[in-house]
Amino acid sequence: MRDVINGLHFFGRFAYSFSKLGYSQRRLLWSNPPGDFHGQNWLVSGASGGIGRAIATAAAERELLADNAVIINMTSGGMHNVPLRVDRLNKLNPERYDGVQVYAYHTRAQVELNAGWRRRHADRGWQFYVVHPGWVDTQGVKTSLPGFRALFKHVLRDAAAGADTAVWLAAARPPQEDDGSIWFDREERPAHIGQSTLRNADDAEELIDFLQQCNH
Helix, strand or coil, X not given: CHHHHHHHHHHHHHHHHHCHHHHHHHHCCCCCCCCCCCCCCCCCCCCCCHHHHHHHHHHHHCCCCCCXXXXXXXXXXXXXXXXXXXXXXXXXXXXXXXXXXHHHHHHHHHHHHHHHHHHHCCCCCCEEEEEECCCXXXXXXXXXXXXXHHHHCCCCECHHHHHHHHHXXXXXXXXXXXXCCEEECCEEECCCCCHHHCCCCCCHHHHHHHHHHHHC
């Protein structure tokens, strides 16, 4: 019952903002982003978990990135429900595996890792951002969250709306006031919406050490 109540509260709070209705309202105030990416090289990874993080970490640690490189991570609203817990990132017991919960912990780790990268590489010209795309009608949503899609399919964003802020960040590269922030609809937002995700959280450096051990 508690999970149901928490779920209803979460959806009630974010449904309009994350939907295409919220996006359509905000975009009225925007000018078109500079879209000239001529001469740039982009590496796109579809993994929110270990593979994507391993690629970005290796590129940064081995100094394979250009001096003006930008790294943009796409996160999910699930991370608003959990703190950083390194011990929850690698569930090996199939009987205790909860895909939705593990996904939430991985996306929270994604946000904390990005903050750690910003601090570690502050002396470089690299930019690190985390983006929330809103609720987008992707193939992953269709296959993994059919109930959610059935309920919200008429207000889910299309791919262009979901990618908008990531593309805008790649072009505009605005300054970020807080290392731990995320970006949503072209604005910097807090990565925590309540005290529960701050409580008993591990340190970002512990996460980085854990990932380095996994990569060896």
